[in-house]
Amino acid sequence: MRLRLPRLGLKLWVGGGLTLALLATALLAPWLAPHSPTAQHLFEGLERPGRAHLLGQDRLGRDILSRILHGTRISVYVGVVTVLLAAGIGTLLGALAGYFRGSLDELLMRLVDIFLAFPGILLAIALMGVLGPSLGNVILALVVMGWVGYARLVRGQVLAARQLDYVTAAQALGARPRRVIARHLLPNVLSPVIVEATFGMAGAILAEAGLSFLGLGVQPPTPSWGSMLNEGRHYLLVAPHLTLFPGFAIMLTILGFNFLGDGLHDLLNPRQRR
């Protein structure tokens, strides 16, 4: 019998494959990495790619391949925790505002406007500037920046869905708001949140790398792709491999999540393909 793959579309396969590879690498990094990510060999600093060190060595002689593999963990950790927190907070607030409307909704929307007035990662940069660089603060800054999008999305969805018959029916049966929101509304508005969260993973990973590149994120010696690029930019002339490989890892990761998000969007909204 021929094995038949479900028709999920090329984007979903490529995106899913890249994302699974990323998660597997994060999980298995200590076993995949040929060397320790932090062991220094000062006499071999800036060594080019070769047989012993496939992607070369950095300024302190650390193995770049091992640092990239271990860096996956930081990226995945920041991405997952940030998205879970931001999507959780945003979904909750957005659902409450959309369901109860009135002054709560008004307040939330004004708050959303304020947060949206800070372009891109500016708010995160400002927060990291005052809070000081650390992994926990990176996640905090990205959640403060990120919840807004989910809140706005879910509010709009709930606002539209609460008019529908199934919600009225649940209310007529005497269901309390908490039950209506949790059991009836949220499950029905969740698919755009999932698509948003997939793009959110890409955004969070990119933002962490950007902050670390600016020296405001994860601190040495923890291997983060962004801080590896930050170190690399001082040696563009003599050691371009310091810049080449970590950046490639970031691009593959972002590419994977973008494909996955596009694919999920097509799968969950078959009527409006991108």
Added chain:
Amino acid sequence: MRRYVLRRLALTIPAVLGVMTVVFLTLHLIPGDPVESMLGEMAQAADKAALRRQLGLDAPLHVQYLRYLGRLAQGDLGRSLSTREPVLAAIARTLPATILLTVVSLAVAILLAVPLGILAAARHNTLYDHGSMLLALLGISMPNFWLGPLLIIFFAIELRLLPVSGFGGAAHVVLPALTLGSALAAILTRMTRASVLDVLGSDYLRTARAKGLRELLVLFKHALANALIPLVTVLGLQFGALLSGAIITETIFAWPGIGRLVIQAIQGRDFPLVQGCVLVIALGYVLVNLVVDVLYVWIDPRLRLAAEEESEP
């Protein structure tokens, strides 16, 4: 139209006040004693007290807030802790370089994206179409803090065509503008292609062709006119990404703009300067969005009529 502009202007006031409030509060988020964090633990007690007074931290929070708003109203953003220069002067010195960089990047993005997107739509499902979409996908997925160094390695170090970094003649702006503009170019290419595809089969284009107009004119004049409308919205939304991207791009290329200033201020724990830069960047973004919203209504006659009707007393 004027009523619409005034109403839209009134709507930005809460956002502007909100931005000011958030920026004010950031100083109070500093863990521990902000004065100690700026001067270091070993600072003299007298110096700490003087700085506390200068920053107004000795008054109750609501008094500090009102004083802060009062100073802002007079255009007083305080003084840099490290150089004693007024913050506003430091920003005024660096802002033109940032505006130059963002405007050139914007121009590069539009000039690359519009022809690429139109041709991709006109040759739908050909190798050219798939190729330019792949290029766009790469552009979106490539972080500017990687693209910048790659461009330096290739064009400045290997080919020696362009300067590595710094500010000077026209050659200096090429690599930073490409770095900053590429992601926007990628997004705009996809948008242009999608919106041209939408109108390609429409009656008015068939009429234009039937009149005997040349295909290039049909595409670049008639199709583009309608495709432009969604593009303007995207431009407005993406301008924010351009502004925050400028912070990273300026750092890579040692470009003397406000983005590099804010990073240097953070590194020097010069909080009044950080606050001032963040405030000016955010307010600039709010202003640009206002302009884009007005522009959007102005270029689309349907929306213009709707806005005028809605604002009738």
